[in-house]
Amino acid sequence: MTLTSSYTCTRCRREFDFDNIKYDSNNKLICVECLDKQQKIEKKEKLHLEKAGEGEPVNFICVSCRFKFSIKKGSQKDAKCPYCSKTKLMLVKKYKDEDDLIKDASDPRFDY
Ligand SMILES: [Zn+2]
Numbered sequence: 001m002t003l004t005s006s007y008t009c010t011r012c013r014r015e016f017d018f019d020n021i022k023y024d025s026n027n028k029l030i031c032v033e034c035l036d037k038q039q040k041i042e043k044k045e046k047l048h049l050e051k052a053g054e055g056e057p058v059n060f061i062c063v064s065c066r067f068k069f070s071i072k073k074g075s076q077k078d079a080k081c082p083y084c085s086k087t088k089l090m091l092v093k094k095y096k097d098e099d100d101l102i103k104d105a106s107d108p109r110f111d112y
C-alpha cells in the first residue's frame with residue numbers, strides 16, 4: 001500500500017505525484033512536462049531576441065557636433081562620431097524630439 005498525494009499542474013490541470021511536479025519561477029505548481037515545454041519556449045524567445053538584436057542599426061547623435069549616424073548593435077562600445085571622432089554620443093530614441101535628446105545627454109549611461 002502506498003500513500004500518494006497528488007498535485008494538480010496549474011498549466012494542464014492534470015494530476016501528478018510528487019516526483020513529476022515542480023515549482024516554476026512564479027512559485028506555481030507545474031508538472032515536469034509543462035515545465036519542459038515552458039523552458040523550451042523561453043529558450044526560443046531568448047534566441048529570437050538575440051537574433052533580432054544582431055546587426056540591427058542603432059541611431060546615435062553626437063553630443064559635440066550633433067551629427068546623426070547609425071551603428072550596428074553590439075559595436076556601440078567603441079563607437080565614435082564619424083564626423084568629429086568624439087565618443088560622447090546619445091542614443092536617438094524613436095518618437096522623441098531633439099529637446100528630449102538634449103535632456104538625455106546628462107544621463108551617464110550614454111557617456112561612452
Ligand atoms: Zn502540466
Ligand SMILES: [Zn+2]
Pocket residue numbers: 062063064065066067081082083084085086
Ligand atoms: Zn561629432
